[in-house]
Amino acid sequence: MRYVLNKLGLFALTLWAAVTLNFLLPRLMPGSPADAAIARLAQNGPVSEETRAAVEAQLGVPDGSLLAQYWAYLGQVVRLDFGVSYAFYPEPVSGLIGRALPYTLILVGAVTVLAFVLGTLLGVMAAWKRGTWMDALPTVGGSFINTFPYFWTSLLLLFFLGYIAHLFPTSGAYSATTTPQLSGSFVVDALYHAALPALTLLVTSLGGWIIGMRNAMINTLGEDYVTFAEANGIGGRTVALRYAARNAILPNLTGFGMALGGVVGGSILVEQVFGYPGIGFLLFNAVIGQDYPLMQALFLMITVSVLVANLLVDILYGALDPRTRR
Amino acid sequence: MTSTQTSAARDSAADGPILAVQDLSVVYEPVGASPTHAVREVSLEVSRGEFVGLVGESGSGKSTLGFAITGLASAPARIEGGRIVFAGRDIATMDHESLRAQRQGGFAMVLQSGMNALNPVRTIRKHFHEIFAAHGHVPRARRDARAAELVGKVSLGPDVLDRYPDQLSGGMRQRVTIALALSLEPQLMVFDEPTTALDVLVQHAVMDTIRELQASEGFTAILISHDLGVVLESAHRVLVMHDGRIVEDASSTDILTRPRHEYTRMLLSHYADPRAEVVSLPGLEDRAVLPADRADGDSEPTRAPVPSAAPVPSAASAGPELRVRGVSKAYAPPRRGLPPVRAVQDVSFTLAPGGATALVGQSGSGKSTLAKLITGIERPTEGTIEIGDVSVGDLPRRRLRDLRRTVQMVFQDPYTALNPLSTVEYTLSRAVANLTDVRRDGVRRRVRELLETVGLTPVEQYLTKLPHQLSGGQRQRVVIARALACDPRVIIADEPVSMLDVSLRAGVLSLLRELRETTGVSLLYITHDLLSARLVTDEIIVLHEGRIAEDGPTAQVMRAPRDEYTIRLLDAIPDPRRALSA
Amino acid sequence: MNRRPETAPGAAPTTERRIHPGLRALASSARTVWGNRKARIGLIVIGILLLVALFAPLLAPYGPTDNSFDRSQDASLQHWLGTTAAGEDVLSQLIFGARISVLVGFGAGFISTLIAVIVGLTWGYLTGFAADAINFLVNLFLVIPGMPLMIVVATYLSNGGISVIIVVIAITGWAWGARVLRSQTATLRSRDFVQSARFSGERAGRIIFREILPNMTSLITGSFFGAATAAILAEAGLEFLGLGDSSVVSWGTMIYWAQNSNALLTGQWALLFAPGLCIALMATSLTLINFGVDGISNPRLREGSTGR
Amino acid sequence: ASGCSLQVRSRPDPTIGADTLQIAGDKGNPTFTANFNPFQANARTSVGLIYEPLILLNPLDGSMDPWLAADWDQSDPSSVTMTLREGVTWSDGTPLTADDVLFTFRMLKEFPANDLKGVWGHLDSLEADGSRIRFTLKGSDSPAVGILGATLIVPEHIWSDVEDPTTWRNEKPVGSGPFTLASFTPLQYSMDRFADHWAADDVDVEHIVFPAATGELDVVTKGYDWCYSFMSDVDATWGAANAHNRHWFPPGGIIGLHPNHDKAPFDDLDVRRGLALAIDGDAVGQAAAEGYMDEAGQTGLLLPNQEDLLDPSIPDKGIIAQDAKAAIASFEKAGFTHDGSVMRTKDGDPFTLAITTANGYTDWLRAVQEVQRQLGKIGIEVTISAPQAAAYEAALSDGDFTLAVGSSNGSDAYQGYANLLSSEYYQPVGKTSQNNRIRFRDEEVDDLLRRYRESVDEDEQTEIIHGLEQAFYEKIPIVSLYYGGLWGLYNDGRFTGWPDAEDPYTAPQTYGSSPLKVLTRLRRAGKESAS
Numbered sequence A: 001m002r003y004v005l006n007k008l009g010l011f012a013l014t015l016w017a018a019v020t021l022n023f024l025l026p027r028l029m030p031g032s033p034a035d036a037a038i039a040r041l042a043q044n045g046p047v048s049e050e051t052r053a054a055v056e057a058q059l060g061v062p063d064g065s066l067l068a069q070y071w072a073y074l075g076q077v078v079r080l081d082f083g084v085s086y087a088f089y090p091e092p093v094s095g096l097i098g099r100a101l102p103y104t105l106i107l108v109g110a111v112t113v114l115a116f117v118l119g120t121l122l123g124v125m126a127a128w129k130r131g132t133w134m135d136a137l138p139t140v141g142g143s144f145i146n147t148f149p150y151f152w153t154s155l156l157l158l159f160f161l162g163y164i165a166h167l168f169p170t171s172g173a174y175s176a177t178t179t180p181q182l183s184g185s186f187v188v189d190a191l192y193h194a195a196l197p198a199l200t201l202l203v204t205s206l207g208g209w210i211i212g213m214r215n216a217m218i219n220t221l222g223e224d225y226v227t228f229a230e231a232n233g234i235g236g237r238t239v240a241l242r243y244a245a246r247n248a249i250l251p252n253l254t255g256f257g258m259a260l261g262g263v264v265g266g267s268i269l270v271e272q273v274f275g276y277p278g279i280g281f282l283l284f285n286a287v288i289g290q291d292y293p294l295m296q297a298l299f300l301m302i303t304v305s306v307l308v309a310n311l312l313v314d315i316l317y318g319a320l321d322p323r324t325r326r
Numbered sequence B: 001m002t003s004t005q006t007s008a009a010r011d012s013a014a015d016g017p018i019l020a021v022q023d024l025s026v027v028y029e030p031v032g033a034s035p036t037h038a039v040r041e042v043s044l045e046v047s048r049g050e051f052v053g054l055v056g057e058s059g060s061g062k063s064t065l066g067f068a069i070t071g072l073a074s075a076p077a078r079i080e081g082g083r084i085v086f087a088g089r090d091i092a093t094m095d096h097e098s099l100r101a102q103r104q105g106g107f108a109m110v111l112q113s114g115m116n117a118l119n120p121v122r123t124i125r126k127h128f129h130e131i132f133a134a135h136g137h138v139p140r141a142r143r144d145a146r147a148a149e150l151v152g153k154v155s156l157g158p159d160v161l162d163r164y165p166d167q168l169s170g171g172m173r174q175r176v177t178i179a180l181a182l183s184l185e186p187q188l189m190v191f192d193e194p195t196t197a198l199d200v201l202v203q204h205a206v207m208d209t210i211r212e213l214q215a216s217e218g219f220t221a222i223l224i225s226h227d228l229g230v231v232l233e234s235a236h237r238v239l240v241m242h243d244g245r246i247v248e249d250a251s252s253t254d255i256l257t258r259p260r261h262e263y264t265r266m267l268l269s270h271y272a273d274p275r276a277e278v279v280s281l282p283g284l285e286d287r288a289v290l291p292a293d294r295a296d297g298d299s300e301p302t303r304a305p306v307p308s309a310a311p312v313p314s315a316a317s318a319g320p321e322l323r324v325r326g327v328s329k330a331y332a333p334p335r336r337g338l339p340p341v342r343a344v345q346d347v348s349f350t351l352a353p354g355g356a357t358a359l360v361g362q363s364g365s366g367k368s369t370l371a372k373l374i375t376g377i378e379r380p381t382e383g384t385i386e387i388g389d390v391s392v393g394d395l396p397r398r399r400l401r402d403l404r405r406t407v408q409m410v411f412q413d414p415y416t417a418l419n420p421l422s423t424v425e426y427t428l429s430r431a432v433a434n435l436t437d438v439r440r441d442g443v444r445r446r447v448r449e450l451l452e453t454v455g456l457t458p459v460e461q462y463l464t465k466l467p468h469q470l471s472g473g474q475r476q477r478v479v480i481a482r483a484l485a486c487d488p489r490v491i492i493a494d495e496p497v498s499m500l501d502v503s504l505r506a507g508v509l510s511l512l513r514e515l516r517e518t519t520g521v522s523l524l525y526i527t528h529d530l531l532s533a534r535l536v537t538d539e540i541i542v543l544h545e546g547r548i549a550e551d552g553p554t555a556q557v558m559r560a561p562r563d564e565y566t567i568r569l570l571d572a573i574p575d576p577r578r579a580l581s582a
Numbered sequence C: 001m002n003r004r005p006e007t008a009p010g011a012a013p014t015t016e017r018r019i020h021p022g023l024r025a026l027a028s029s030a031r032t033v034w035g036n037r038k039a040r041i042g043l044i045v046i047g048i049l050l051l052v053a054l055f056a057p058l059l060a061p062y063g064p065t066d067n068s069f070d071r072s073q074d075a076s077l078q079h080w081l082g083t084t085a086a087g088e089d090v091l092s093q094l095i096f097g098a099r100i101s102v103l104v105g106f107g108a109g110f111i112s113t114l115i116a117v118i119v120g121l122t123w124g125y126l127t128g129f130a131a132d133a134i135n136f137l138v139n140l141f142l143v144i145p146g147m148p149l150m151i152v153v154a155t156y157l158s159n160g161g162i163s164v165i166i167v168v169i170a171i172t173g174w175a176w177g178a179r180v181l182r183s184q185t186a187t188l189r190s191r192d193f194v195q196s197a198r199f200s201g202e203r204a205g206r207i208i209f210r211e212i213l214p215n216m217t218s219l220i221t222g223s224f225f226g227a228a229t230a231a232i233l234a235e236a237g238l239e240f241l242g243l244g245d246s247s248v249v250s251w252g253t254m255i256y257w258a259q260n261s262n263a264l265l266t267g268q269w270a271l272l273f274a275p276g277l278c279i280a281l282m283a284t285s286l287t288l289i290n291f292g293v294d295g296i297s298n299p300r301l302r303e304g305s306t307g308r
Numbered sequence D: 001a002s003g004c005s006l007q008v009r010s011r012p013d014p015t016i017g018a019d020t021l022q023i024a025g026d027k028g029n030p031t032f033t034a035n036f037n038p039f040q041a042n043a044r045t046s047v048g049l050i051y052e053p054l055i056l057l058n059p060l061d062g063s064m065d066p067w068l069a070a071d072w073d074q075s076d077p078s079s080v081t082m083t084l085r086e087g088v089t090w091s092d093g094t095p096l097t098a099d100d101v102l103f104t105f106r107m108l109k110e111f112p113a114n115d116l117k118g119v120w121g122h123l124d125s126l127e128a129d130g131s132r133i134r135f136t137l138k139g140s141d142s143p144a145v146g147i148l149g150a151t152l153i154v155p156e157h158i159w160s161d162v163e164d165p166t167t168w169r170n171e172k173p174v175g176s177g178p179f180t181l182a183s184f185t186p187l188q189y190s191m192d193r194f195a196d197h198w199a200a201d202d203v204d205v206e207h208i209v210f211p212a213a214t215g216e217l218d219v220v221t222k223g224y225d226w227c228y229s230f231m232s233d234v235d236a237t238w239g240a241a242n243a244h245n246r247h248w249f250p251p252g253g254i255i256g257l258h259p260n261h262d263k264a265p266f267d268d269l270d271v272r273r274g275l276a277l278a279i280d281g282d283a284v285g286q287a288a289a290e291g292y293m294d295e296a297g298q299t300g301l302l303l304p305n306q307e308d309l310l311d312p313s314i315p316d317k318g319i320i321a322q323d324a325k326a327a328i329a330s331f332e333k334a335g336f337t338h339d340g341s342v343m344r345t346k347d348g349d350p351f352t353l354a355i356t357t358a359n360g361y362t363d364w365l366r367a368v369q370e371v372q373r374q375l376g377k378i379g380i381e382v383t384i385s386a387p388q389a390a391a392y393e394a395a396l397s398d399g400d401f402t403l404a405v406g407s408s409n410g411s412d413a414y415q416g417y418a419n420l421l422s423s424e425y426y427q428p429v430g431k432t433s434q435n436n437r438i439r440f441r442d443e444e445v446d447d448l449l450r451r452y453r454e455s456v457d458e459d460e461q462t463e464i465i466h467g468l469e470q471a472f473y474e475k476i477p478i479v480s481l482y483y484g485g486l487w488g489l490y491n492d493g494r495f496t497g498w499p500d501a502e503d504p505y506t507a508p509q510t511y512g513s514s515p516l517k518v519l520t521r522l523r524r525a526g527k528e529s530a531s
């Protein structure tokens, strides 16, 4: 119980710090939202004084002291009201996020889980068949692919599988002529569009899991309980999975929560390349467009989801490891 | 009931020895290090139903041999040559699957570190079920009953089946591993130091169980141990291993009465009964009922003689008295809702200047806690500890450094007490520079003096060595030298020899005794080994669950223990002679 | 089975004398790393890349920003990898680009490892409030996703060129290392030799940095290589997003420009392919070295086969 | 890069009919938000086809065509009278009247946030008399007619019910333009021809689709008819993807080095002249725009669009040829010293200058890098500072720069000069100003600008422009480098009648007023050959 309370306390404190950081970060950036809007307009020709005035009037440049803004901001956060986007004015932030979130959730969520499962299995195999090609291939291969820059892999996949081979759609999260809805055909269409970005994320995050699991597994393989199980003539598969892998997976779980943050980071680049309308793309636009409200909401969301994932992993850890269950 | 008789009948075709090893060599070939020939050209035969002991010091290759004959040698170990014939078949050449099939009704092994031999995330019941499922020799319906029966054989109740390994004590875990091995209904069981990690009293009980099982189930047993005493108590025949070879193979009686190999003789010579009137070990002079007042510079055979002139200047000056008065220590409970851990309760004693007191008791009896209290690492919950006129319990943290000049500590494990990356000289000179007023050349001189004091001569040879280049005994001497750096008046030695091989123990013990006599330092000697307590101390305190069970002059307490707990402790000491005479 | 590898007869006490123990530890670590096949490949590759970076002006046929050639040419004898849309020689850019990756990788790797070491060791050694405070800070940095944070900070500091990139990557990338180092410190601090140093009257700082630190060389090396790998990838990512300094020639900016000038459409894909491959190569070689480094701290990870 | 086996080819969507125009002109980021409020900066670009201006400005040369206003009169520089076209209806059938015009202008007055073009900076009042609308200006302001005329007119009967037109997204727009919104998804929207449009007879395109995916790879591969995008190596990419793919890149502005006239050493004309002489604008243009754009002369005019405004007395169309010797001499005149390799300031320090550009504007960066190389040759070290676009805007507006790359001038010659040079807009460094960010002050120029505003005579106006060109040439307020392009890509396989160098009737841009013009000129290719 105390363990849980401790965790929750830390969770709340970290959350507050993240919220505050969110508030400060954008305000530290040079140039105002109006400057950003004007910069966008300026790409179609010089912008006049009057336009600036109009834009500033529209965006309602933040006023009041920093502290007052902070209070107002905290109030908004509590009410989950993130205001109106600057870059997509007058679109409310919640609407923008609401539209982008499902895609990233599906893409990143599915890929993270898939990469974890697949990577862990390959890692188990590599450790079990240590020193053979079944070890060398996933570990060296995995660590090589793992070091491909996300965007580079995306570009190559996009080019070869999308533009040359015409196997996959090249942008978007669904066909341009369909409207998002909950129907079978739409889901299939959406999955088809998610395939390439998912492949990129999968391929570039797999190696980490393989190596992490392999190393953990090699350690548990050296444990006495594994030797004892073998001495008792328990079959290879049982020893590998229920003895070595089952224990080796525990330290890797902690990494799993953290990994979510990493994949969201990676998805910025991937979504950018694939024109995938997810959170990553939105965040990039928010940063470039100096869109404080959007940026704050997104950051908060990402941080909270990583925090929650960590909390869940902690709880899961407790469930999987009887030693913490007391 | 499936029993060993049926499986024995199955294999009765092979009438010869159940196990025959011929010219077996095993080599470790770790990557990035030179290979180690752990077992060299070993040949042995074991007949059905025999109880064979395998002894030898640490690193002599006992475990390696054990792993080889149970078909568990795996990378980086490699069987270099030789045959291992079990029940007529060579298992050295068997493939993985047929080896696996052999494990039921064939050979089983109980691992050295039985504490870790159970999968922490599975219940004991699952462990049994997995073995049954792997071999299919127990029908599904009978499995639970059989598991309960098996744990019953090792004197455990069926309730352990639903527990996780970490919910069992060390002794229980070791029993469970034995029960698991038994569940294979093996003809041959190899016990690799089944009791080393256990407490003295528990050790005794587990060994009893093994002996009884062997008698009742009739399997062939090989017991590996570094403790000749333990082996002689149980085995009919003893194999002595040294440096990868079997140097002696004889019946227990022969080993005890007519040891042929020099090494065996050396091992035997380190056994003595602490209850005897006169106790002596090689290198340690006789210890009569009354403390000897004769300082004898005799040293262990393996090292150069101690220089005759004791270099310590303040040998004569009497130090402060250590007074422990009504000290208790309670630790916060490990879990909410439990009572606090009372590690030490109402302990009082006095350590006179120049005196030597032993603190004995089983694991968890509060010995180390007391040491921590005296050295100021922990604060007592109640009571006072005074060293001279300093009250340790009230000392502010930053004054602890000053306390170090008076009270020093000798650590249990010389393998971890030295920074592996620091030379002997650095380790010692830091202590000198920090705790004394000696500087520069003085430091260097003092370091040399210290090395001479602990008998590491010629000094030059040791100054630049790193811990891994020293033997265990030499390391422990460096640890002692470090403790002596600032001329402390009180030395607390927490199990200073328990991690050392018997052959190295005597040297360190005699050094401790000698130091006491030459420097006049008072010694608090913490141990669970009563024999060594008898050899180095005058007074003894027996701790039991944090309380003093008995105290008095060492020889007197040992020879005529009054407390029942002390008697049990004394009984648990393996004594080869007693076992055979019984 | 082998509780004390130090006592292995292989480490004969008679050899190696009068060498500083730290150096010797380093030398033996180097041997362990070199003994690992994967690490050996990594060391060779990174060695070559380092040499390329060092001798770029000698190796490169042209200057990296010399734009006096025909634009968007295919590979030819004059331009082995063709030219860019601005008329620069791709091969020369690739060779010079190694410098930035090396600089960023090792620079940011070094800084973040330094922070990780200082924070991690202090954190592991201290107890009580100070440790809780550090724990909180590290957690915060761990939880805030690195890439977005990096993007924001890079945008904020978009004026300072490559050194700013290094700093940005370093300050967003130290937390994981600090955590790993802390747990190792916490293990080491309960070792008897640390206790023993306290009994020798050593003060906290010296215990941390003289007693504990050298025993974590392999872990720190590992964390350095890990950080360097991450830094190289992060730099490339930032440059690709156009948030870096697009006026320098680095592998990241090469891809940025390639993407900008439709290298895929013009079929100039050496322009895109080569720098990405180089990034991957450098990062892989660092990862491979880490396979060997892991083996120092954890002998079980040394190469070998289970014979299954 | 030709003959590569991996050439990407255009694969148009087969479901798109022959009467449908596919435009890559509206960038979803990455998806569209439904915003058809023409008075918002984030409105969909197609609002230019839904709502119509009174007068159609030609973004190429600033010439004006009647649109909703059939005709206008400006005999007095302080007022304009426009006559509304007859028979114009909104797409819901309601007729468009002068009341709608009055409503639109009054709404802009009430909600200044919507007044993106700043009409009420020029306008004092307006009133209608039947279909005639009289605008009273704040003073003599002949150029204001263009600004007033460009205002998009919205229907009163719909907009008068809108509570706050500054945040209204107008998701179902009702306009008067030749196209109406047909369908909208976040990834694509389409428009249909408005059959009752007053010029419907000239409109041959039945449908338009605007997909959101307009990356360069998309543009090349998805069979677009019209795109606005800079395309590197256009012949090998766009050109190679389809035999009918064409491009036309007329100039749309001048990219130059903008010195801060309030900061040394650029307050010194000799220094500015030294820069102009040291730099070969042609080479800069080559580096920046891959040779697609020409060097810009030092007149402030876009050539050839504004050829007829060019003062023939200015030598070589205002091109200042690179001349290292003369450049060094000019610097030396300003007190610099040059020892054959390094340019030193008066204090004897090597002269280094920082050029500010915006991160992500890759052509500008290429240009600066070329300038860096060229100035390096005469011993001037150039450092590049490339903050993000927003920070760049802020730096320029606040005067927080010494030398920056910037874009200036445009279709309307007078507006170009005024915005850049009028001391009316002057703000000291530290105060924000959107126009005259170079902080230029010159009485002669101010005088010329004032005279232009007061003149309604075209010949006189031309003469004044000549004077401004002269001033531009002599005072070098900015150092012109090359023309910023209007990156028109089009396909004449399905539709013909595109604006191009032969028939430059408007700019090939997909935003602003051009689409209205282009859509009334396009003809289906098949039909044309049949007829």
Ligand SMILES: Nc1ncnc2c1ncn2[C@@H]1O[C@H](COP(=O)(O)OP(=O)(O)OP(=O)(O)O)[C@@H](O)[C@H]1O
Pocket (backbone or CB within 6 Å): B028, B029, B030, B036, B037, B038, B056, B057, B058, B059, B060, B061, B062, B063, B064, B065, B076, B077, B112, B226, C001, C002, C004, C005, C007, C008, C009
């Ligand atoms: N995995 C290993 N890799 C390399 N060398 C090893 C390994 N295991 C054991 N050795 C070496 O083989 C030799 C014999 O080891 P073994 O474990 O058989 O000794 P032991 O007699 O069982 O000692 P102990 O009493 O300490 O258990 C030792 O020198 C040891 O260092």
Ligand SMILES: Nc1ncnc2c1ncn2[C@@H]1O[C@H](COP(=O)(O)OP(=O)(O)OP(=O)(O)O)[C@@H](O)[C@H]1O
Pocket (backbone or CB within 6 Å): B331, B332, B341, B342, B343, B361, B362, B363, B364, B365, B366, B367, B368, B369, B370, B528
């Ligand atoms: N820091 C601590 N927190 C809580 N309980 C502790 C702590 N240290 C020791 N204990 C408990 O106090 C009791 C006495 O421990 P102590 O270490 O003094 O025993 P010991 O006699 O030295 O045993 P051993 O022979 O195993 O070293 C044990 O039950 C132990 O679990």
Ligand SMILES: [Mg+2]
Pocket (backbone or CB within 6 Å): B062, B063, B064, B112, B192, B193
């Ligand atoms: Mg052993």
Ligand SMILES: [Mg+2]
Pocket (backbone or CB within 6 Å): B367, B368, B369
């Ligand atoms: Mg203890």
